Amino acid sequence: MTSTNPLARFAARMTDRSAVIGIIGLGYVGLPLASRFSELGYPVVGLDVDAAKVAELNADGGFRRYVGLTRESVRFSAPFTATTDFSEAADCDALIICVPTPLGKYHDPDIGYILDAARSVRPHLRSGQVIALESTTYPGTTEDDMLPVLARDDLTVGEDIFVVYSPEREDPGNASFSIRQIPKVVSGVTENCLRAAEALYGGAVDTLVPVASTRVAEMTKLLENIHRAVNIGLVNEMKTLADRMGIDIFDVIRAAATKPFGFTAFYPGPGVGGHCIPVDPFYLTWKAREYGVHTRFIELAGEINRYMPEFIVEKLMDALNGERKALNGARVLVLGVAFKKNIDDMRESPSVMVIEGIAAKGGEVVYADPHVPVLTLADGSRHASCVADAGTVASMDAVVIATDHDAFDYEMIGREAKLIVDTRGRFPASLAKVTRA
Structure with missing residues (x-):
């Protein structure tokens, strides 16, 4: 019998690998993540606003150009399709946002791509979905900035939909560490959201590192990179x-x-x-x-x-x-x-x-x-x-x-x-x- 509990239903679909994974932003972070989930047998939908990139990816050639990957160098045992049509987000059980977070003219953070992604998927959200942000950003972005954009009266966060933050840890060109091998920090807006994050990423990586809040996870990513910058x-x-x-x-x-x-x-x-x-x-x-x-x-x-x-x-x-x-x-x-x-x-x-x-x-x-x-x-x-x-x-x-x-x-x-x-x-x-x- 299928569970009526949205979190349990999502976890079950992740376990039997019937969940459809949506990746928003098909670049150096999004594409390796897409290839990892597809390798595990999950159907993957890639969403991007760049029509030329989407066409190239659907023709296979874009993997080498964008992340140095080819269809032959990763195992795609499940379908991968790219699209500019964000209405396809409705078919996804998880939506993982991997968009750029550049600096503005005066070194002020520009989270516009994150908010645009949230606005694009908001009309297509449904019960049982997980929305995960992986983009590097300042503490408070997930809950103070992205969450209000996603909010809908008919969907309660932590009960119907689950909002999580899990910072990417990509290192382009480093063949020593795959996505599976790199411990992954996970967090959620609520305790149920954290459980959803663990269900989403638990099968894709060897080690999960749950933390107390999205702010802790956001600050963790900044500390990692500031440590390198200072040294x-x-x-x-x-x-x-x-x-x-x-x-x-x-x-x-x-x-x-x-x-x-x-x-x-x-x-x-x-x-x-x-x-x-x-x-x-x-x-x-x-x-x-x-x-x-x-x-x-x-x-x-x-x-x-x-x-x-x-x-x-x-x-x-x-x-x-x-x-x-x-x-x-x-x-x-x-x-x-x-x-x-x-x-x-x-x-x-x-x-x-x-x-x-x-x-x-x-x-x-x-x-x-x-x-x-x-x-x-x-x-x-x-x-x-x-x-x-x-x-x-x-x-x-x-x-x-x-x-x-x-x-x-x-x-x-x-x-x-x-x-x-x-x-x-x-x-x-x-x-x-x-x-x-």
């Missing part, structure tokens, strides 16, 4: 000091990392990129002002990290000066423009700021990135990736290692390049043509 800021500041003192910061980190307790290795680079690290700390600094708190430590880390592209351009100028050359008119090859190695994600990439900084000083700059065939700069100009072969490398006055993709031939680069500005520690600092930056 990256610290090691980037240490890099600039070590550079002045003639010390190789990578040697220092390797030595410090041998301590088996009390130290976690973070590595310097050209700055921070991606959606999380450059953006999420400002969600908390903005919210903190509501409580009269000035988050100076977090803001200082952001200031240091934003300075790194400028520091690299300065180091490039110094290295060229050492060869009696000016940056103005020099031919410079920037290797890697994605924000991290072996992916195509360009969001907030500091490599782009390095390219723009070199061009602003008169450098003739080109880039090579096997994952990013075309690059659009802030001025709207479009540039095509060149091939980092021996002839190209040898023809340049300097090569900047901005993102150290494994696809680059570092042995050849070390042999052919006249001058190397290395922001990632790929070459020994003892090599005469190498400048650490």
